[in-house]
Amino acid sequence: MRVGVHINRFEHPGGGPALGAELAAAGRAAEAAGLGWLSVMDHYFQMETNGGAEAPMLEAYTTLGFLAGHTSTVRLGALVTGVTYRHPGLLAKIATTLDVLSAGRATLGIGAAWYDREHRGLGVEFPPVAERFERLDETLRICRQMWDPADNGPFEGRHYRLAETLCVPAPVSSPHPEIMIGGGGEKKTLRLVARHADACNLFASSPEEIAHKLDVLRRHCDTEGRDEAAIRRTVLYVGDAVNEGDLDTFTRDITGYTKLGIDTVILAPSTGEAAAFIEDFAAPAVQRLAELD
Numbered sequence: 001m002r003v004g005v006h007i008n009r010f011e012h013p014g015g016g017p018a019l020g021a022e023l024a025a026a027g028r029a030a031e032a033a034g035l036g037w038l039s040v041m042d043h044y045f046q047m048e049t050n051g052g053a054e055a056p057m058l059e060a061y062t063t064l065g066f067l068a069g070h071t072s073t074v075r076l077g078a079l080v081t082g083v084t085y086r087h088p089g090l091l092a093k094i095a096t097t098l099d100v101l102s103a104g105r106a107t108l109g110i111g112a113a114w115y116d117r118e119h120r121g122l123g124v125e126f127p128p129v130a131e132r133f134e135r136l137d138e139t140l141r142i143c144r145q146m147w148d149p150a151d152n153g154p155f156e157g158r159h160y161r162l163a164e165t166l167c168v169p170a171p172v173s174s175p176h177p178e179i180m181i182g183g184g185g186e187k188k189t190l191r192l193v194a195r196h197a198d199a200c201n202l203f204a205s206s207p208e209e210i211a212h213k214l215d216v217l218r219r220h221c222d223t224e225g226r227d228e229a230a231i232r233r234t235v236l237y238v239g240d241a242v243n244e245g246d247l248d249t250f251t252r253d254i255t256g257y258t259k260l261g262i263d264t265v266i267l268a269p270s271t272g273e274a275a276a277f278i279e280d281f282a283a284p285a286v287q288r289l290a291e292l293d
Contacts, residue, residue: 001258001289004037004266005030005282006079006236007063010046010056011272019056023063025275027070033283035074037234037264039109040064042078042085044118053117056272061094068102075105079201079236079266080182082113083132084124088139089162092146096171104172107199108143111182112136112189133188135159140179140196147176180234186216194220199232204265207256210235214260234264243270245281251288258292265289 007026012018030038042060045053060078067076076098086094091108099106112132113119119126127135138157145151146167153165171177180199183189193200194217202213214233221228235257241249254265267285269277 001254001262001293002036002264003033003282003286003289004035004039004075004234004264005274005278006039006041006266006268007274008041008047008079008268009050009270009272010058011051012056013273016056019058019272020066022273022275023066024070026278027067027074029275029278029283030074031071033278034286035278035282037077037266038067038071038074039077039079039107039266040067042081042109043115044085044122044124045115047115053121061098064098064106065101068098068105071102071105073105075107075178076102077107077109077178077180080109080111080180082115083110083136083139084113084119084126088135088142088160089146089165091139092143092167095143095177096147096167096169099171099173099177100169102172104174104177106171106173107178107180109180109182109201110136110139131159133192137192137196140192143179144176144196147171178232180232184213186213190217191220191224193217193231194224194226194228197231199234199263201234201236201266204235204237204239204253204257207260210257210260210262229261232263233261234266235262236266236268238268242267242281247281247284247288250285251292254289255292 040060040063046055046057064076095108138160146165155162178198181193181197182201184202218228239253
């Protein structure tokens, strides 16, 4: 099992001017620690649980492009992009650019979106949840079409219509950048994982709950004609052990997931100083999890 880090806070003692150096240091620390994943949050406003809309929040793909320039091995992605944030044609182009400039290390992390305040705040349409899932399905179909050099359009959907699905240069990743869908909704989200995704991300609530979610995913894969083993499984660990720096408790918590085929456990620092978190906790966690394999 590999370790990833999700940067979801951007407050720093040095304020905004210090964030560039902090993120560059986080990238270097991630490489030195042997992390398998480095992601950032994709929101317009910071979440209420992390300080609210008045707390700092960087634009995700600009930040990922910066991290691409300060790393060479770690996989990069947003965890996760709300489908409402960008037009799907533009999103495919942005993800392709990250993939090209990172030499094939980009993951398109995406979900149905949920944070209504940020949409209202910046005047972005926030459709009802059923429509957001329809848009998510169409967006993933558009991305796959844009990444298919043999099919340059058009695309005619219920919510999106593209006359040409050109995407030049093409992604470096073959056959396309990894698609990760975040969330564990059993009727819609996991069905879309089975239909479109190369990876999924679930909250590490308990090994029993994750086993159940993976069983639901397996049934959806059977319906969709997918090999569920082809879908990379990741979990976001949100236990107190991370904030407390308790590596022993973290290791015990994760042990129950080792038999579920989890590829990567993702950790989130509780402050904007990600580099120190990676060095002090994530790097030792890499060694601990290697001992469990």
